[in-house]
Amino acid sequence: MVEVEALTKRYGTLEVLKGVNARFEPGRVTAVVGPNASGKTTLMKSILGLVVPDGGRIRVGGEEALGNPAVRARIGYMPQDPRFPENVTVGEVIRWIQELRGERGKGLDALLDLFALRPALNQPTRVLSGGTRQKLSALLAFLFDPPVLILDEPTAGLDPLASSRFKDLVAAARDGGKTIIMTSHVMSELEELADRVLFLLEGSVIFFGAVEELRARTGEARLERAVARLMEGA
Amino acid sequence: MRGTTYKIFKYTLSDLLRSRWILGYALLFAAVSGGILYLGDQPTQAVVSVLNLVILVVPLVSLVLGLMYHYANRDFALLVLTQPVHRASVFRGQYLGLSLALALAYLVGAGVPFLLYAIGNPVDWAQVGLVLLAGTLVSLVFTALALYIGVAHDERVRALGLAIGIWFSLTMIYDSLLLLFIILAEAYPIDPWVIGLSMVNPVDLARVMVLLKLDTAALMGYTGAVFNKFLGSNLGLLLALLALLLWILVPAWRAQRVFSRRDF
Numbered sequence: 415m416v417e418v419e420a421l422t423k424r425y426g427t428l429e430v431l432k433g434v435n436a437r438f439e440p441g442r443v444t445a446v447v448g449p450n451a452s453g454k455t456t457l458m459k460s461i462l463g464l465v466v467p468d469g470g471r472i473r474v475g476g477e478e479a480l481g482n483p484a485v486r487a488r489i490g491y492m493p494q495d496p497r498f499p500e501n502v503t504v505g506e507v508i509r510w511i512q513e514l515r516g517e518r519g520k521g522l523d524a525l526l527d528l529f530a531l532r533p534a535l536n537q538p539t540r541v542l543s544g545g546t547r548q549k550l551s552a553l554l555a556f557l558f559d560p561p562v563l564i565l566d567e568p569t570a571g572l573d574p575l576a577s578s579r580f581k582d583l584v585a586a587a588r589d590g591g592k593t594i595i596m597t598s599h600v601m602s603e604l605e606e607l608a609d610r611v612l613f614l615l616e617g618s619v620i621f622f623g624a625v626e627e628l629r630a631r632t633g634e635a636r637l638e639r640a641v642a643r644l645m646e647g648a
Numbered sequence: 649m650r651g652t653t654y655k656i657f658k659y660t661l662s663d664l665l666r667s668r669w670i671l672g673y674a675l676l677f678a679a680v681s682g683g684i685l686y687l688g689d690q691p692t693q694a695v696v697s698v699l700n701l702v703i704l705v706v707p708l709v710s711l712v713l714g715l716m717y718h719y720a721n722r723d724f725a726l727l728v729l730t731q732p733v734h735r736a737s738v739f740r741g742q743y744l745g746l747s748l749a750l751a752l753a754y755l756v757g758a759g760v761p762f763l764l765y766a767i768g769n770p771v772d773w774a775q776v777g778l779v780l781l782a783g784t785l786v787s788l789v790f791t792a793l794a795l796y797i798g799v800a801h802d803e804r805v806r807a808l809g810l811a812i813g814i815w816f817s818l819t820m821i822y823d824s825l826l827l828l829f830i831i832l833a834e835a836y837p838i839d840p841w842v843i844g845l846s847m848v849n850p851v852d853l854a855r856v857m858v859l860l861k862l863d864t865a866a867l868m869g870y871t872g873a874v875f876n877k878f879l880g881s882n883l884g885l886l887l888a889l890l891a892l893l894l895w896i897l898v899p900a901w902r903a904q905r906v907f908s909r910r911d912f
Contacts, residue, residue, distance in 0.1 A: 425911075462730045464912040487732040497723035499659070501666035510659050514652065514731045554727070 415440055421470035430456045432617040443594040445608035447641055452614040454597050458564050490560040492568045496551035500540035511554050519557035528579055544571040565596040601638035613644055652733045656741025664749035677757025685765045695775045699858050702783040703851050707790045710750050711811040714794025719804045726912055739907040747791035751784045778861050782854040789850045789895045796903035818851045842874045850895040857888040
């Protein structure tokens with residue numbers, strides 16, 4: 415469970431988050447949608463402790479998250495554009511993150527097979543394609559079996575096989591009771607996975623509720639059209 | 649979370665010691681200082697020539713490679729910061745790893761030629777040691793400055809411009825201004841001022857530190873001569889060392905503060 419209360423953030427004169435309230439529940443995939451520069455990334459980065467909010471509260475699993483790095487042991491994160499130290503091998507990166515977390519995680523072998531990463535283990539990360547970097551990033555997010563997953567454009571660059579395996583993994587995590595927050599520009603993908611939609615516009619929550627509710631409210635069957643309708647209406 | 653600094657330090661160092669840039673830096677330094685040693689007549693002159701390289705090249709390379717590393721590694725730092733770790737520990741580990749990698753490249757590049765030269769030639773190890781120490785400290789100073797500039801600027805072009813501006817000011821413009829000051833203030837007792845002013849420049853401090861121990865007063869420049877006259881060579885050396893340590897600690901501490909509070 416992740417709770418966000420009256421979260422505000424400004425960059426200079428630009429108000430990026432204007433008192434955002436949201437409650438991300440376990441066993442649900444919440445899609446965070448909105449036009450560019452609507453505050454999606456800032457919201458997710460605030461939960462991760464990468465952005466320091468100006469006001470409001472964030473709780474992860476009931477524990478205060480602001481200024482409390484220990485809380486991040488409960489979060490797995492896939493950044494939009496994962497990069498790794500270029501002279502280091504894939505195997506080393508995995509070992510480093512294991513060491514930093516102080517846990518080995520579980521199911522490393524299964525994840526290596528799932529994303530076909532075994533052949534890359536001894537390759538330096540600078541030779542990896544964007545898709546392979548994304549797979550490594552997915553492996554690192556899921557390895558420690560964290561109760562909260564924050565996925566920023568997770569399937570960008572993945573081939574169809576890896577992408578469909580990844581979606582199965584997300585669905586299984588949701589069914590296993592994890593709290594999942596994700597963004598994507600691919601609406602069909604969100605449609606496949608998301609139970610709830612958080613729609614942000616210029617730093618304010620315009621809609622937060624179940625996908626069915628959004629469909630009912632906009633009269634559109636497809637998520638893409640429903641979201642487009644919200645954007646027009648706002 | 650214990651030991652995060654050490655882990656990050658270890659990772660940074662193991663990444664950088666495989667970097668072609670660091671290797672190239674060490675080789676280039678070795679080639680040039682080797683050339684100076686074998687083509688020159690006597691080792692004291694070679695020490696002075698290597699010192700001149702330290703003063704010009706080490707700050708520039710530390711700034712540029714430091715900034716390059718900072719920007720290339722920014723996205724990985726993002727991933728590291730989303731782990732259960734304290735930001736200050738991550739910063740300290742990065743700074744220590746980066747500055748040690750650059751200092752090691754310098755020590756190998758400048759030191760190995762002297763070791764080879766020592767086979768069959770007389771070498772004053774106190775002098776060589778002092779140059780190696782000065783270069784190491786200059787590496788640490790300018791790596792700290794590079795990270796301070798890097799954490800405070802998201803645009804790498806602006807950061808690089810600022811770094812080159814600082815390098816140019818400290819290595820080129822500063823001396824001219826100091827000279828101008830000395831000429832203009834000729835009639836007044838300015839020597840204590842000159843000591844104070846050279847503390848302001850880490851490059852000058854490194855030069856003074858080494859030249860105080862060489863018997864080449866003519867090469868000391870005005871600040872070196874004043875240091876020598878007022879403080880004697882040992883006190884002067886100690887003072888220069890302390891000032892250089894401040895030049896490492898203050899920018900590194902400032903950079904850590906910015907790193908701990910900024911948005912990523």
